[in-house]
Amino acid sequence: MRYSPAEIEPKWQAVWDADAALYAAEPHETGKPKYYCIEMLPYPSGKLHMGHVRNYAIGDALARHMWMRGYNVLHPMGWDAFGLPAENAALKNNTPPREWTLANIAAMRQQMRRMGLSYDWATEVTTCLPEYYRWNQWFFLKMYEQGLAYRKNSKVNWCPECATVLANEQVVNGCCWRHEDTIVEQRDLTQWFLRITRYADELLQGLDKLEGWPEKVRTMQRNWIGRSEGTNVDFAEAKSGAKITVFTTRVDTIYGATSVQLAPEHVVAKAFAAEDAALAEKIAELLEQQKQAREAGDVGAIEKHGVDTGRFAINPYTGEQVPIWVANYILADYGTGAIMSVPAHDERDWEFAKKYGLALKRVIVPEEVTELPDLPYVEEDKSVLVESGAYSGLSCAEAQRQMQALALEKQFGTATVTFRLKDWGVSRQRYWGTPIPMVYCACSGEEPIPVPAEQLPVLLPEQIEITQQGGSPLGRVPEFVQTTCPRCGGPARRETDTMDTFVDSSWYFYRYTDAHNSSAPFASDKANYWFPIDQYIGGVEHAILHLIYSRFWTKVMRDIPSGDGGLIRNSEPAERLFTQGMVIKDGAKMSKSKGNVVSPDDMIARYGADATRMYALFAAPPDRDLEWQEEGVAGVSRFLGKVYRLTTKYAAVRGSAEAGAGNGAGLKLLRTLHQTIAKITHDFGGRWHFNTSISAIMILVNEIAAHEAALDSGEVPPAVVAQLFRGLTQLLAPFAPFLAQELWAQTGGEGAVFRAAWPAVDEALAREDELEIPVQANGKLVTVIKVAADSDQAAVQAAALADARVAARVAGKTVAKVIVVPGKLVNLVIK
């Protein structure tokens, strides 16, 4: 019988599908430790791609291993089911988004089953269904109550292709994250925002404690949050006394400020423009330049331009008047939209001042160097102030402290912290998303009225006509828009924007713990049992989208009063995060346009799910990019064929365990088995280098094949043969579950192989009794000697020196020193 995954895999798939309890989590009362392992939920595009296969192969191996280690494992799967592709498909094929999405889910669920993934389908979450999204609305109302959800008019990112607003996190290099070549426009719109900035500090500080997260992700989040400590200082416009607050991180350089620079949209700049048509025109020009640079995605490349307003501002520290300029490189939405320009000590200010011939004044010098450094001198450490009144002679840090203290005392400024992170814009002018549960009524003017919680869900109407023109599609559905005001009972209209789909994925993993709760998003005790997630696995592309939003959501839920605490206890969603590398082909990310897409279906049809999954784990360590080579899959398939041939050949051999290891071949094989168990157990506990785990299994199988004659002759005791193949089968279970299950059954195993206990390492059996010790001369290999494992240093040294090749090398020279590293090597220092 040849190895035939096409027969084995569907057979076991049917058995597993019929057993609902197989992958189900157990009740909390079980004495077992819990283990919550999840992979990021996919968007139901209709087909799995290789990136999914890799992601799920990693998570599945881990979940199965943890079951075998005796944990109570929660391993769920769900669907990030709202989003634009469903609407686009509707436009193209005239299929309702819901129908399209649910059909895709069914197809992908089927693919996952075919892959043999161990999900507990009883906890499946589909975010586009009302039983899920009603809780998005519920959370939205809670946030509204707490001032965390609010509406404001502002400049927002608009993708013309998506015909909707995007969050800052969804703009990549000035383009849409979904349409890499579509430049995002800036529009003024009134939109809903979630106040993620309220948690900015906690989100930042929490990163230090997330030791189980990749440093890379933590760094990306730190950069994204962009905390910057500084000082707000109020300058006064000389004529009107109008306040111009500037933000600076270097208040110590303020005696060197030679101008104030305003963003083109700054209120004061607008006020000046209103009185001066020529100036207004110039400012409009600057604004246009800035807008274009922003839309080109490279504000950094903007050529600096500015205009002198002819007005002056009074520096509150010096009483000096400095000219006020408007410049295109000053951003209205960072800091206060106004800066003080210190050309002597800032690169940008230096460049700008040189271009326009503005004054410069040196106020910081190195502490010790006698020669004055070239300008701009931006060093802050080991530097002192000069020409700065009473502050002259102070270190920069001390000057900052004293100057902040004065500003506070005289009430013209304050120490302040500025973040790059902006509030999360969640309104989307699209149909296929969660309706925002708000109502507008004449009785409250422009103030929105929340839909009462008992009226949730606000259902998304189905059977509507979808177009991309003219704003939110829901706005053209009168049955949806027209409603009754919850406050006055009169006619009112609903909010017609829907929520960003990242809302859905911000808390979905809590819902898994209580997926069918119809009175709450989940029960706190259930979430508290499973959370935090022990291991979260997904792509690094979500480092500053999903992974920052879901950290925010977790903190919000913790702060929602419930019972004697919050809704949950944990402050972070996941203890450990693993970001797997991309799957590439011919050196590039797989994409339709490049024509280098490898279909998982094809691979499974040709080599089986086991070989496909196992190759995804074998070809590279999981955190690195993986180059897909079909020959490699064929190689793994050949290997599995070898395992099948050998195991089935000896499957009927049984023997009493007390018979002992025997000697020779039997002992050697058992030793390798236990060394392999030790290695793989260790890999799961630490580095997750499954490529080396699988190579260890290959070494074991090669060793078995090399001893086939001894197995045939009966030289190896039957108990050893049985133990060997049982062990091999168990080691294979996390990586090739179908084949492992088949062989488990054939070798007499009961039930599911991945519910059998993970084999224990017999340390004594694993230990070699003879070691190969390399002998070096001055660090270069001379020979390898064999010594008994328990040899002491003197014995090893004697054996090394007794070796003929060593003697030949040493002849006529002096051995100055002998270094013996126990169990490792001998190095002779020869002169």
Next chain:
RNA sequence: GCCCGGAUGGUGAAAUCGGCAGACACAGCGGACUUAAAAUCCGCAGGCCGCAAGGCCGUGGGGGUUCAAGUCCCCCUCCGGGCACCA
């Protein structure tokens, strides 16, 4: 510019704590089996010199520490990723 990764045979990679560089595979070459092929099995395989024994060189480059460096330290190059006139 700042920050985080990375660079090892023809290819994917291994070397977990400073201790035999290239495990395990893929591709290749040679052989067995076969009328032949596929499949399978056995063997060879970093580079250079050499019939061989053996020697020399070799982990992006340069320096250093050490009995010993892919691994530690300093400097540099290139590649990938993040942030960026952010005041």
